[in-house]
Every structure is written in structure tokens, then in C-alpha cells.
Amino acid sequence: MDLNGSRVIVAGATGEFGATLSRELAGAGAEVGVMGRDAEKLESLADELGIPSARFDATDTQSCRRGVDALAAALGGLDVLAVTAGVAAFGEATEVSTETVGELFAVNVLGPIALIDAALGHLPEDGAVVALSAIVAEYPTAGLSAYSASKSALSAYVTALRRERRKRGLTVLDVRPPHMDTAFSDRALTGDPPPLPDPVDHRDVVAAVLDALREGRREVAWDLKSKALVARG
Numbered sequence: 569m570d571l572n573g574s575r576v577i578v579a580g581a582t583g584e585f586g587a588t589l590s591r592e593l594a595g596a597g598a599e600v601g602v603m604g605r606d607a608e609k610l611e612s613l614a615d616e617l618g619i620p621s622a623r624f625d626a627t628d629t630q631s632c633r634r635g636v637d638a639l640a641a642a643l644g645g646l647d648v649l650a651v652t653a654g655v656a657a658f659g660e661a662t663e664v665s666t667e668t669v670g671e672l673f674a675v676n677v678l679g680p681i682a683l684i685d686a687a688l689g690h691l692p693e694d695g696a697v698v699a700l701s702a703i704v705a706e707y708p709t710a711g712l713s714a715y716s717a718s719k720s721a722l723s724a725y726v727t728a729l730r731r732e733r734r735k736r737g738l739t740v741l742d743v744r745p746p747h748m749d750t751a752f753s754d755r756a757l758t759g760d761p762p763p764l765p766d767p768v769d770h771r772d773v774v775a776a777v778l779d780a781l782r783e784g785r786r787e788v789a790w791d792l793k794s795k796a797l798v799a800r801g
């Protein structure tokens with residue numbers, strides 16, 4: 569895919585990863601629209617880049633749909649949806665309440681599915697969907713049971729979507745980063761993180777996502793043996 573001139577929505581652009589992704593996409597010539605929950609951060613990024621924006625809350629699926637529809641209209645169409653919104657909850661299986669697990673799945677699974685569903689009404693057959701799952705989707709981790717389960721669910725959803733649309737040419741990119749340098753774990757719904765490895769520079773993951781989109785890959789993942797980002801498919 570040629571990113572130059574492509575119309576892209578980043579849902580979760582108020583986060584550190586989403587903001588960097590939005591800036592890099594704009595730098596590559598894409599026409600970007602940004603979605604976020606925090607009004608101040610969203611306005612500031614949209615003003616900096618001179619691009620349209622829409623507020624949403626991932627726990628409100630109607631706001632997911634409204635935001636995608638409004639930005640697709642503002643951009644005059646849509647070629648790529650990137651869902652980067654997400655939240656963590658730390659604790660062993662019995663330590664995270666059922667209510668918190670519900671909120672976690674609302675943000676990490678139901679909201680992204682609503683965003684993707686809305687985007688599929690606008691994307692061309694050879695468009696692209698990018699979803700930020702996580703390394704824990706592939707390697708469920710002790711102390712991260714509920715978070716691992718939510719990211720596995722998102723990863724399974726986009727994998728099945730890719731299989732459904734393979735013949736029609738839709739690129740579905742599952743991004744499974746390891747721990748990154750974004751302070752994501754400080755904003756968890758509950759609990760303290762287990763010991764985490766040294767963080768990866770999120771800008772390297774963003775660069776790998778842009779390359780993978782250009783090449784039509786299906787996964788950007790972390791290879792545990794070589795300790796490096798790899799693009800698969």
C-alpha cells in the first residue's frame with residue numbers, strides 16, 4: 569500500500585503510540601484523522617497536525633461508530649483504520665474483579681470490534697485494518713491473566729477477519745509489541761505490573777508498522793529468541 573495520499577483513521581491517537589503513529593503517517597503523506605477520549609490531548613494533536621478529529625469512548629460502541637463515520641466523511645473516504653486504544657489491568661486471575669474484567673474487555677475488545685465494523689463500511693476491498701494487540705496475545709503471562717485474555721480475543725478476531733477477507737485483498741495487520749517505553753503500565757485500571765523486561769522504543773514499533781503496511785504484512789511481533797521485531801506474512 570502506498571501511504572502517500574491514503575486516508576487513515578487512528579483511534580487512540582491521544583496515547584503515546586497512537587500520537588507517534590499519527591505524526592509518522594502524516595509525515596509519510598497520509599491524510600490522517602484522529603480519534604481519542606481525552607479532549608485536550610486530542611485537540612492539541614489535531615491542531616499540531618492540522619487534521620480532523622473525533623472524540624470517542626471505547627466503552628460506548630455508538631461513539632466508536634459515530635467517530636469513524638464522521639472522520640471518513642471529513643477525509644472523503646477511508647483506506648486504513650488503525651486501532652491503538654487499549655488499557656491494562658494487573659493481577660493474578662482471582663485478583664481482578666469481574667467488573668474490571670468487563671471494563672477491560674469493553675476497551676480492548678468490544679470497542680475495537682465496533683471501530684473495525686464501522687470502518688469496514690467505508691474501506692475499499694484492498695484497504696487495511698491495523699490492531700494493537702500485544703505480545704501477551706501470543707504468550708499469556710502470569711500476573712496479566714485478564715489483560716492477556718483481552719488481547720488474545722482481539723488478536724483472534726482480526727485473524728479470523730483476515731481469513732474471511734483474504735481473497736478480497738484486505739490487509740489486516742496484528743501488531744503484538746512487547747513492553748514499550750510509553751508508561752502504559754502506569755495507566756492500568758487496577759493493580760501493579762509484574763516485573764517487566766527493558767522496554768522497547770515505541771518509535772521502532774511505529775516504524776515497523778509503517779513498513780508492514782507498505783508491504784501488506786499480517787503481523788508485527790516480537791521474536792523472543794533474537795529479541796527483535798519481526799514482520800510476518
Ligand SMILES: NC(=O)c1ccc[n+]([C@@H]2O[C@H](COP(=O)([O-])OP(=O)(O)OC[C@H]3O[C@@H](n4cnc5c(N)ncnc54)[C@H](OP(=O)(O)O)[C@@H]3O)[C@@H](O)[C@H]2O)c1
Nearest residue numbers: 580582583584585605606625626653654702747748750752
Ligand atoms: N506500552 C506497552 O508496553 C504496550 C505493549 C503491548 C501492547 N500495547 C498496546 O499498545 C496500545 C497503545 O498503548 P500506549 O503504549 O500508547 O499507551 P497509552 O499512552 O496509555 O495509550 C492508551 C490509549 O488508549 C486510550 N484509551 C484508554 N481507555 C480508553 C477508552 N475507554 N476509550 C477510548 N480510548 C481509551 C487512551 O485514550 P485517552 O488518553 O484519550 O484516555 C490512549 O489513547 C494499547 O492498545 C496497548 O494495549 C502497549
